[in-house]
Amino acid sequence: MLEAKNLMVFFENALAINDLSIEVKREEIVGVLGPNSAGKTTLMNTISGLIIDIKIKEERRGGERITVMGELWFEGEEMLHSKPSYRIRKGIALSRERHPIFPDSSVEENLRISTYLRKDPEVQKSFEFVYGIFPPLRELRKRKAGFCSGGEQQMLSVGMALMTRPKLLLLDEPLLGLSPMMQRFLIEAIRRIRKEGIAVLVAEQFARPLLPSLDRGYVIENGMLSFQGTGQELRDNPEVRASFVGV
Amino acid sequence: MEIIIYGITNSISLALMAIGFSLTFGISGLPNFAHGAFYLLGGILTWIFLNQLGIPYLVAALLSILAIGAFGFFLYWGLMLRLRGLAINEVIATLAVAIVIIEVLRWMGFSGFSYVLPPFIRGSVNIGGVWVDNQRIVMVGIGAALIVVLYLFTRRTKTGLSFRAIAQNERTAIAVGIDPDWTAALSLAMGSGLAVVAGLAILPLGAIDTEMGYDILLYALAVGIIGGLESLPGALLGSFILGFSQILVATFLRAQWQTVVTLAAIVIILAIKPSGLLGKYKELEERV
Numbered sequence: 001m002l003e004a005k006n007l008m009v010f011f012e013n014a015l016a017i018n019d020l021s022i023e024v025k026r027e028e029i030v031g032v033l034g035p036n037s038a039g040k041t042t043l044m045n046t047i048s049g050l051i052i053d054i055k056i057k058e059e060r061r062g063g064e065r066i067t068v069m070g071e072l073w074f075e076g077e078e079m080l081h082s083k084p085s086y087r088i089r090k091g092i093a094l095s096r097e098r099h100p101i102f103p104d105s106s107v108e109e110n111l112r113i114s115t116y117l118r119k120d121p122e123v124q125k126s127f128e129f130v131y132g133i134f135p136p137l138r139e140l141r142k143r144k145a146g147f148c149s150g151g152e153q154q155m156l157s158v159g160m161a162l163m164t165r166p167k168l169l170l171l172d173e174p175l176l177g178l179s180p181m182m183q184r185f186l187i188e189a190i191r192r193i194r195k196e197g198i199a200v201l202v203a204e205q206f207a208r209p210l211l212p213s214l215d216r217g218y219v220i221e222n223g224m225l226s227f228q229g230t231g232q233e234l235r236d237n238p239e240v241r242a243s244f245v246g247v
Numbered sequence: 248m249e250i251i252i253y254g255i256t257n258s259i260s261l262a263l264m265a266i267g268f269s270l271t272f273g274i275s276g277l278p279n280f281a282h283g284a285f286y287l288l289g290g291i292l293t294w295i296f297l298n299q300l301g302i303p304y305l306v307a308a309l310l311s312i313l314a315i316g317a318f319g320f321f322l323y324w325g326l327m328l329r330l331r332g333l334a335i336n337e338v339i340a341t342l343a344v345a346i347v348i349i350e351v352l353r354w355m356g357f358s359g360f361s362y363v364l365p366p367f368i369r370g371s372v373n374i375g376g377v378w379v380d381n382q383r384i385v386m387v388g389i390g391a392a393l394i395v396v397l398y399l400f401t402r403r404t405k406t407g408l409s410f411r412a413i414a415q416n417e418r419t420a421i422a423v424g425i426d427p428d429w430t431a432a433l434s435l436a437m438g439s440g441l442a443v444v445a446g447l448a449i450l451p452l453g454a455i456d457t458e459m460g461y462d463i464l465l466y467a468l469a470v471g472i473i474g475g476l477e478s479l480p481g482a483l484l485g486s487f488i489l490g491f492s493q494i495l496v497a498t499f500l501r502a503q504w505q506t507v508v509t510l511a512a513i514v515i516i517l518a519i520k521p522s523g524l525l526g527k528y529k530e531l532e533e534r535v
Contacts, residue, residue, distance in 0.1 A: 048422065050418065050421060050422060053421050053427070057332060060329070060330075060332050060333075061331075061332040061333055083426075084421050084424065085421075085424040085425070085426055088423070088424040089424070093422075093423075095422075096422055100416050100418070100419045101416070101419065102411070102412055102415040102416055102419065102420075103415060103416075104411075104415055105411060105412075105415065109402075112408060113409065113411070113412045113420075113425075114423040116405060116408070116409050116412075116425050117423075160419075160423060161422075161423075164423060164424060
């Protein structure tokens with residue numbers, strides 16, 4: 001359903017993403033693994049369209065020149081230069097790195113804000129869906145999101161992305177800074193989200209707890225693809241094991 | 248008793264002056280220095296509608312609010328869009344718009360006692376031994392209604408929620424589909440419209456004077472700086488502090504000292520708490 005071909009992203013003359021091609025098929029969980037500054041977040045921003053906004057802001061204040069090249073196909077439509085809001089309507093939703101939620105709003109209000117683009121009457125169903133996947137959020141729904149713990153905010157951030165009713169969910173470092181228990185819970189949630197028919201693309205640095213759940217994965221370094229394969233191939237590759245699994 | 252009543256009416260009038268400025272700045276970070284000019288222009292527009300075109304008062308008022316709101320909306324797309332993110336340029340551009348509006352109005356002679364908006368309800372009432380004219384009571388009513396309406400608007404409607412979202416975390420708001428430019432243009436339109444609402448509530452208390460264009464901006468800034476520029480509760484707190492201290496000074500010292508109080512308050516707050524008394528969610532961030 002998602003196919004990125006020969007993506008190139010420049011910040012001035014520096015290459016953040018170099019000739020990267022990735023693919024996500026229906027109901028797959030695909031991982032993008034790589035160390036810090038490998039280009040994971042830039043890739044996520046390029047797919048979600050956030051980069052378009054960053055680019056416009058930089059142009060307006062005469063800052064860094066950002067260039068995006070290549071092809072991005074989502075369900076048969078070229079989307080590399082469309083606005084983020086258009087991509088959300090079409091079914092691509094991003095949960096950003098370090099769970100930046102709206103701290104001054106309640107948990108419920110955060111979720112409600114995320115339905116901004118929706119005009120259908122089934123918003124209530126989506127609330128039930130999100131509360132079903134993340135039961136703790138139901139208990140917390142009246143609390144100010146800024147007072148929630150890191151794990152709760154991460155659940156909320158994923159929940160907000162789900163409220164847009166995506167077909168493809170992009171998760172940028174969802175496990176960062178969580179306790180091992182919360183990590184397991186979140187991975188379990190990702191599996192359940194996939195079961196509901198939503199494809200998931202996860203960017204992650206610390207891959208050990210995630211690896212068993214991946215259908216396929218890409219390892220990127222300095223914006224370039226260094227290894228790709230099925231989940232099993234990734235688990236068996238000694239280099240991947242040494243760099244990202246920590247054995 | 249006089250101090251309490253006049254303190255409250257003065258505070259509410261300050262809050263009305265500041266609320267539009269705070270709203271725009273709080274949502275999109277746009278410092279609308281043409282706020283005072285819009286206040287003035289809205290009043291004069293209503294006067295023209297009323298006295299030269301013979302339009303009924305209420306319709307004239309609504310028309311001016313909509314006209315200035317639309318002006319703010321197009322000001323964003325025509326001018327501010329090119330300057331977004333450059334704070335100093337935004338200030339210079341909006342101040343330039345303000346000076347053009349105010350000085351043209353001054354040149355056209357819209358000043359003095361012939362330019363008076365009639366009060367909504369004539370006469371006055373006695374509250375606890377103090378005579379208060381009805382317009383002041385109407386003004387307090389408008390102020391209170393506006394606060395309630397704004398509160399409900401930002402919590403119950405989709406557009407209001409998108410305003411809150413953009414104000415809290417712009418990039419996350421974009422990631423859930425909210426358009427930042429559209430929101431900023433709407434916020435500037437609403438802020439401009441609110442400037443006219445304030446003008447219509449306050450101007451009938453005296454004659455229209457072009458100098459007000461600058462004074463209102465100063466008061467809006469003072470209230471904002473005291474309470475925290477981007478927060479509406481802050482604007483409310485700021486206007487009550489400033490409103491009461493102005494009345495106290497006018498009662499026990501002299502009326503001329505009122506402006507000094509305004510400026511001194513800015514200096515003191517900037518020295519001890521630069522983000523204002525209720526500035527952005529600093530405490531919240533530190534706790535988490």
